Amino acid sequence: MMSAGTVIVWDQALAWFLGPRSAFLVPRSGCPDPFATGRLVKTLRLSALGAQPTPLETLLGSGLDARQFTDLSTLTPETLVTPNNRFYIRTAFPDVLDAGRPWTIKVHGLVRAPRDVRLDELAPLAVPVGPYLMECAGNNNPDNYGLMSVARWTGVPIGRVIEQAGPVTRGSRVLVSGVDRHSTSSRSSVPGASWIFTLDALDRAGAILATHMNGEPLPRHHGFPVRLVVPRWYGCACIKWVDEIALLDENAPATSQMREFAARTHQDGQPALARDYRPATIDTAATPVRVEQWLVDGRITYRVVGVVWGGEQPARALAIRFNRDEPFVPVTLCPAPATSDIWSLWSHVWRPRTPGRYQIVLRVTDPITPASRLDMYFYLREVWIDEV
Numbered sequence: 001m002m003s004a005g006t007v008i009v010w011d012q013a014l015a016w017f018l019g020p021r022s023a024f025l026v027p028r029s030g031c032p033d034p035f036a037t038g039r040l041v042k043t044l045r046l047s048a049l050g051a052q053p054t055p056l057e058t059l060l061g062s063g064l065d066a067r068q069f070t071d072l073s074t075l076t077p078e079t080l081v082t083p084n085n086r087f088y089i090r091t092a093f094p095d096v097l098d099a100g101r102p103w104t105i106k107v108h109g110l111v112r113a114p115r116d117v118r119l120d121e122l123a124p125l126a127v128p129v130g131p132y133l134m135e136c137a138g139n140n141n142p143d144n145y146g147l148m149s150v151a152r153w154t155g156v157p158i159g160r161v162i163e164q165a166g167p168v169t170r171g172s173r174v175l176v177s178g179v180d181r182h183s184t185s186s187r188s189s190v191p192g193a194s195w196i197f198t199l200d201a202l203d204r205a206g207a208i209l210a211t212h213m214n215g216e217p218l219p220r221h222h223g224f225p226v227r228l229v230v231p232r233w234y235g236c237a238c239i240k241w242v243d244e245i246a247l248l249d250e251n252a253p254a255t256s257q258m259r260e261f262a263a264r265t266h267q268d269g270q271p272a273l274a275r276d277y278r279p280a281t282i283d284t285a286a287t288p289v290r291v292e293q294w295l296v297d298g299r300i301t302y303r304v305v306g307v308v309w310g311g312e313q314p315a316r317a318l319a320i321r322f323n324r325d326e327p328f329v330p331v332t333l334c335p336a337p338a339t340s341d342i343w344s345l346w347s348h349v350w351r352p353r354t355p356g357r358y359q360i361v362l363r364v365t366d367p368i369t370p371a372s373r374l375d376m377y378f379y380l381r382e383v384w385i386d387e388v
């Protein structure tokens with residue numbers, strides 16, 4: 001039997017012999033490639049009815065209303081980690097903040113040793129983690145769904161910082177709070193960024209106080225000099241410009257940020273107390289990112305390329321539907337997603353019968369995987385097919 005190593009060497013030798021296009025002929029992954037003998041004709045735009053075409057990967061607006069959308073349509077297996085300048089932005093660097101001054105985080109509340117922790121004490125403890133995906137709970141623009149990106153993070157487990165302060169009980173809630181003062185007021189957001197977690201939830205998620213992103217110091221719009229990263233939770237919990245950690249009791253009221261994001265993090269109503277919020281974790285979700293038109297053996301064939309992300313476990317079974325009156329059909333996940341820490345690419349062969357507008361949705365087909373957003377067709381996308 002050939003080892004995996006042999007296959008790769010053979011693959012590379014053949015690729016060298018046949019030139020760049022041969023990469024398609026010998027799939028590295030062992031997955032069949034129905035487009036191996038085809039020619040890519042064009043790539044179609046995905047959007048959805050009513051979506052305004054939005055400039056991507058450029059900073060729009062300022063303060064709390066600032067946004068930068070990552071372009072998901074270009075994702076390939078080689079570009080699954082988003083470069084810092086293309087990473088999505090929700091809320092720009094607070095223009096009244098002096099991040100150059102020596103930074104401290106006030107650790108206080110139900111701890112034996114409250115104090116101001118200097119960032120330069122923490123920096124030597126930082127370790128690389130990830131890559132992890134981050135998604136804004138308000139990632140709802142069907143033009144792009146681009147409030148979502150992946151980075152490799154470097155930071156200090158927040159649990160260590162809390163342990164050092166000596167929590168009075170393990171049952172405490174942890175408030176993490178960041179600077180959120182902007183010189184202009186927001187049209188759509190409540191200022192004041194803070195989230196309350198249980199100690200266990202932070203530990204279980206592997207939450208870190210991050211100082212670096214993709215090997216560089218945090219860019220200022222991403223929380224310089226220090227932000228919280230809670231893997232698998234929505235971005236609204238990933239507080240930027242962290243300057244306070246407070247241990248609170250059972251009856252701590254929810255923060256304004258938690259209330260503002262209650263619907264988007266799938267809470268029951270808008271609970272008054274932090275303890276009545278469920279973890280703001282990302283369920284399994286999937287969306288197409290582009291539709292390619294190919295000519296395969298003289299026949300027009302479409303290739304729908306998409307991402308699947310979220311969930312505690314890697315997604316195992318997805319199905320796709322192209323119109324309300326058509327059935328869901330299985331998506332072959334090959335190679336099978338190895339992790340849910342980041343997104344994974346999938347693709348699907350599609351031969352629409354007639355030209356026209358198609359509305360593409362996905363769903364998870366195993367009954368035990370929570371997929372609250374897919375269940376409501378949150379990431380629906382439309383494509384216009386003019387040739388079949």
Ligand SMILES: Nc1nc2c(c(=O)[nH]1)N[C@H]1C(S)=C(S)[C@@H](COP(=O)(O)O)O[C@H]1N2
Nearest residue numbers: 088089090091136178193222235236239240
């Ligand atoms: N201080 C502060 N932290 C914040 C926010 C904020 O407005 N202020 N927005 C949150 C939200 S809603 C998201 S989605 C993420 C976005 O992080 P990014 O801009 O680095 O992508 O930051 C979170 N942390």
Ligand SMILES: [Mo]
Nearest residue numbers: 136137235236
């Ligand atoms: Mo967000």
